[in-house]
Amino acid sequence: MTDETPLLEIRNLRKYFEESSNVLDLLLRREPDQIQAVDDVSLTLNENESIAVIGESGCGKTTLLLTLIGLHDITDGEIIYKGTPVSEFDKADWKDYRSNVQVIFQDPFNALDPKMTIRESLEEPLKIHGIDDRDRRVRDVLEHVELSPPEKYLGRKPVNLSGGEKQRVAIARALIVEPDIILADEPVSMLDASTQAAVLKMMKELIEDFGVSMIYISHDLSTVSYISEHVNVMYLGRIVETAPTGQILADPKHPYTDALVSAVPIPDPGHDRDRTRMSGAPRDPIGLGDGCRFRDRCPAVIPPDHLEIDQEAFREVMEFRELLDRDEIAFDRVVETIDDPDPDDRTMARALKQEYFRHELSGENEATLTESLIALANEKPDVAARRLKQRFESVCETTPAYVEAETGWNVACHHYEESTNETQSTPAKQH
Amino acid sequence: MRVGTKRMISKHRIQSLRPYQMVAENHILRNFLTALRKMLDDRTTSFYFAILLVIVVMGLFGPMLAPHDVNATHYDDNGDILRAEAPSVDHPLGTTHAGYDVFSRILVGARPTVLTGLIGGGMILSIGTAVGVTAGYVGGKTETVLMRFTDFVYGVPLIPFAIVLITFMGVGFLSSALVIGLILWRGAARVIRAQTMQVKQYPFVKVAKASGASTPRIIFKHILPNVAPMAIFFLAMGVGYAIILQAGLTFLGVADPFVPSWGVMIRNAFDSGYMATAPWWSLTPGLLIGITVLSTFMFGRGYEDLIDEDAESVDAEAVSA
Numbered sequence: 001m002t003d004e005t006p007l008l009e010i011r012n013l014r015k016y017f018e019e020s021s022n023v024l025d026l027l028l029r030r031e032p033d034q035i036q037a038v039d040d041v042s043l044t045l046n047e048n049e050s051i052a053v054i055g056e057s058g059c060g061k062t063t064l065l066l067t068l069i070g071l072h073d074i075t076d077g078e079i080i081y082k083g084t085p086v087s088e089f090d091k092a093d094w095k096d097y098r099s100n101v102q103v104i105f106q107d108p109f110n111a112l113d114p115k116m117t118i119r120e121s122l123e124e125p126l127k128i129h130g131i132d133d134r135d136r137r138v139r140d141v142l143e144h145v146e147l148s149p150p151e152k153y154l155g156r157k158p159v160n161l162s163g164g165e166k167q168r169v170a171i172a173r174a175l176i177v178e179p180d181i182i183l184a185d186e187p188v189s190m191l192d193a194s195t196q197a198a199v200l201k202m203m204k205e206l207i208e209d210f211g212v213s214m215i216y217i218s219h220d221l222s223t224v225s226y227i228s229e230h231v232n233v234m235y236l237g238r239i240v241e242t243a244p245t246g247q248i249l250a251d252p253k254h255p256y257t258d259a260l261v262s263a264v265p266i267p268d269p270g271h272d273r274d275r276t277r278m279s280g281a282p283r284d285p286i287g288l289g290d291g292c293r294f295r296d297r298c299p300a301v302i303p304p305d306h307l308e309i310d311q312e313a314f315r316e317v318m319e320f321r322e323l324l325d326r327d328e329i330a331f332d333r334v335v336e337t338i339d340d341p342d343p344d345d346r347t348m349a350r351a352l353k354q355e356y357f358r359h360e361l362s363g364e365n366e367a368t369l370t371e372s373l374i375a376l377a378n379e380k381p382d383v384a385a386r387r388l389k390q391r392f393e394s395v396c397e398t399t400p401a402y403v404e405a406e407t408g409w410n411v412a413c414h415h416y417e418e419s420t421n422e423t424q425s426t427p428a429k430q431h
Numbered sequence: 432m433r434v435g436t437k438r439m440i441s442k443h444r445i446q447s448l449r450p451y452q453m454v455a456e457n458h459i460l461r462n463f464l465t466a467l468r469k470m471l472d473d474r475t476t477s478f479y480f481a482i483l484l485v486i487v488v489m490g491l492f493g494p495m496l497a498p499h500d501v502n503a504t505h506y507d508d509n510g511d512i513l514r515a516e517a518p519s520v521d522h523p524l525g526t527t528h529a530g531y532d533v534f535s536r537i538l539v540g541a542r543p544t545v546l547t548g549l550i551g552g553g554m555i556l557s558i559g560t561a562v563g564v565t566a567g568y569v570g571g572k573t574e575t576v577l578m579r580f581t582d583f584v585y586g587v588p589l590i591p592f593a594i595v596l597i598t599f600m601g602v603g604f605l606s607s608a609l610v611i612g613l614i615l616w617r618g619a620a621r622v623i624r625a626q627t628m629q630v631k632q633y634p635f636v637k638v639a640k641a642s643g644a645s646t647p648r649i650i651f652k653h654i655l656p657n658v659a660p661m662a663i664f665f666l667a668m669g670v671g672y673a674i675i676l677q678a679g680l681t682f683l684g685v686a687d688p689f690v691p692s693w694g695v696m697i698r699n700a701f702d703s704g705y706m707a708t709a710p711w712w713s714l715t716p717g718l719l720i721g722i723t724v725l726s727t728f729m730f731g732r733g734y735e736d737l738i739d740e741d742a743e744s745v746d747a748e749a750v751s752a
Contacts, residue, residue, distance in 0.1 A: 105637065115659075131643075
């Protein structure tokens with residue numbers, strides 16, 4: 001293998017699911033909404049490299065992994081293993097790929113077949129790939145994962161192992177066929193903290209010993225520095241930032257990464273620091289349009305140039321617009337805060353404002369907001385949305401390009417797109 | 432196993448095991464025996480298991496143990512037929528209206544009863560598991576076709592269907608047992624499909640798939656062992672149902688009256704009009720059918736204890752959910 005060919009290359013990988021459609025949808029020829037679980041992800045994994053993919057639950061990490069091991073079909077894009085695209089694999093290639101790419105799942109409690117002994121679980125991949133000398137390999141690998149003496153474990157069933165021991169066996173099963181790549185999906189997140197550190201340390205040593213490359217998938221930035229040299233931060237199906245681990249931890253560029261980094265606990269009660277706070281939860285990745293996907297939760301969402309507005313207040317407006325767009329305004333809850341059983345539009349608008357806005361707006365901004373809230377109370381959400389958009393449309397509603405902010409450091413954020421950020425005040429039309 | 436070690440792949444050396452070792456190493460058998468041992472830890476379960484064993488022994492050796500020929504008419508000292516005689520030393524369970532020995536008929540009748548149970552239960556187990564696992568694992572159109580067919584079978588009323596089918600296949604002992612199996616697999620198929628779907632989404636199945644295991648391998652090594660306890664449960668239930676139904680069918684007259692199963696005995700007693708006057712003739716086979724069926728059901732219930740024991744196993748969640 002030449003140095004130029006990376007071990008595994010992912011190019012603009014997309015994995016969309018269709019929202020389940022029923023007979024009625026079929027008859028009316030309604031296009032089902034797309035769930036954009038993985039959208040335009042590119043990654044490169046070189047030999048002996050360990051990279052991490054970080055993101056919240058539901059951001060598409062696991063889908064990415066399942067797509068990589070061929071359990072999901074690819075919607076678009078390409079996975080290239082040692083120069084051969086997966087789409088051109090024949091049967092022998094698949095067999096080779098399956099023995100060289102192994103996976104460790106998050107949940108150690110169901111990662112092993114409860115009906116099989118440890119020996120049987122470990123022998124299975126060897127049997128599938130016709131590898132001989134099983135007994136020695138099984139014992140060897142058990143010692144490598146620090147389960148010794150192996151005799152003590154060989155005849156046991158998973159029920160008789162602790163969580164940490166199970167995960168060690170799962171790691172052993174991945175290593176036993178001496179793969180090139182290990183895909184680890186939050187391998188320690190379900191273990192308790194003391195076990196986590198031990199297992200992580202062991203994994204790090206093992207991937208170095210065995211010369212394995214690894215894609216480490218996790219929601220937990222604090223564990224990443226143990227394992228990976230490079231971090232990809234994923235948000236709602238897209239990679240928003242890629243950088244060497246040390247640098248990204250020290251100086252995160254993307255506001256989302258910043259929020260993640262500041263969420264890493266520091267075990268020092270005297271320590272006080274500014275936390276970047278994210279509000280809300282990520283939306284469902286269904287029918288996402290253009291724009292930065294973090295814009296509704298972003299503390300640094302960019303107001304239009306002509307607008308005089310407080311950052312926090314603008315953020316609330318963006319969040320509210322997003323809710324409105326998704327039709328998720330909780331009218332029922334708002335009505336309950338009003339004493340009047342049959343409130344007029346103004347009362348309703350005031351209640352809405354109280355519920356969703358903590359920061360005061362002023363002047364024109366205030367007028368626009370009130371006007372649209374009244375429209376909303378009047379059951380004209382379209383009018384409200386349009387009014388708000390006219391005044392508050394942000395550059396973040398266009399998809400940011402993935403730019404190289406520094407060498408080896410890519411960010412997808414309008415803050416780092418110098419040209420567009422400063423000059424372009426009229427954002428492109430929304431889809 | 433250091434960096435760059437060459438893989439040694441050899442297709443020739445298969446671990447040589449002696450046949451009895453292979454049987455002992457077989458994981459399905461091993462799991463079955465472990466589970467049985469666990470179930471027998473419970474005293475109630477082992478009590479019913481013992482009854483079942485006795486009935487199976489009766490089925491195996493009954494005809495040999497029978498003191499009299501089943502079709503021999505017995506006479507008293509005066510040369511009169513012993514018509515519906517009450518139990519005595521010679522005939523511990525009395526005689527029928529034709530002077531046959533009831534005790535001998537009970538022993539001989541155990542075999543067809545046990546056979547019915549095994550044929551019916553076995554068919555329920557095999558058809559139900561095959562349909563359920565295939566539908567659950569393969570999914571898609573296969574699943575739709577199989578499960579709609581199962582729904583269709585659910586709509587078939589058992590007794591009328593049996594009467595019609597037996598009309599075509601001819602009245603016979605075997606056909607009545609087959610009919611039962613051909614219908615009753617439907618419940619097993621549904622439940623085992625659901626279990627299969629659950630087992631299928633566990634990480635250990637995904638890992639096996641990701642490391643290249645073929646579909647048959649996954650089904651035989653991972654899916655079947657994990658749905659096996661449920662399948663055995665359905666076997667136990669199936670045996671019971673098959674015996675009850677066969678007795679019912681026999682009573683209605685759609686089974687071979689000359690194979691002296693317990694069901695046939697009750698019918699003969701009813702036909703002769705001696706049902707009330709010679710209770711030993713009708714009550715004994717009736718009680719035996721009841722005890723057999725009760726024992727299979729209660730033994731099946733022992734399955735629940737197994738689940739509690741194995742709290743972390745896949746089935747535990749399936750049952751508690």
